[in-house]
Amino acid sequence: MLAETVFSAVAAAGLGIAAITAYRKRFLAATRIAAYALVPLGLVMTGAVQWLADTAFSPIAWAGFGVLGLGWLLFMTTRTIERRRSVAAGEGGTGKKAAAEPSASAPALGQGQKGVAPKAPEASPSEDFGDIEAILKKHGI
Structure with missing residues (x-):
């Protein structure tokens, strides 16, 4: 009350x-x-x-929360171990990434085919932040 x-x-x-x-x-x-x-x-x-x-x-409710916490801890531990094993084995998710990229088969299709966009050149990290640095310097930061 x-x-x-x-x-x-x-x-x-x-x-x-x-x-x-x-x-x-x-x-x-x-x-x-x-x-x-x-x-x-x-x-x-x-x-x-x-x-x-x-x-x-209620002590039974607290025991239930403890069991839920233990289940969560076991679940997260197994996920962490699986991720470390996949990285150590060299998988690291590259198989899924290469299969999902449409540009992986682009050389076989040729450059002039319709519907295939050319890949944009990748910029270096220093080029990416150059304009941001200029803006910050302009404002005195």
Whole structure:
């Protein structure tokens, strides 16, 4: 019962702050504040606060969270090991990348065929950032 009161008070305070912000002609910010303020009110109205309070003091629920965490940890560990093995074996995803690129078969098609766009020359990293550096220098950064 205390949690519902606190959440309702937080929602009321947030809506009050949103009203003051709207009065100051900052409607976008007021709308965002009102959206955040309505979340605790919605949680109270749906009964999620009571469920959360019941869950927070339940040892079985905490054991369930522990099991979920262990499952997630095992899943992420296996993904990491698979990625390291594929990189060490030299796969590294190049098989999929080469098959997906339409330019891999471009030399066999010829340069003058219709529907095949010529490949653009790749720029070096120093050329890519040259114009950005010029803009930053212009603004004194």
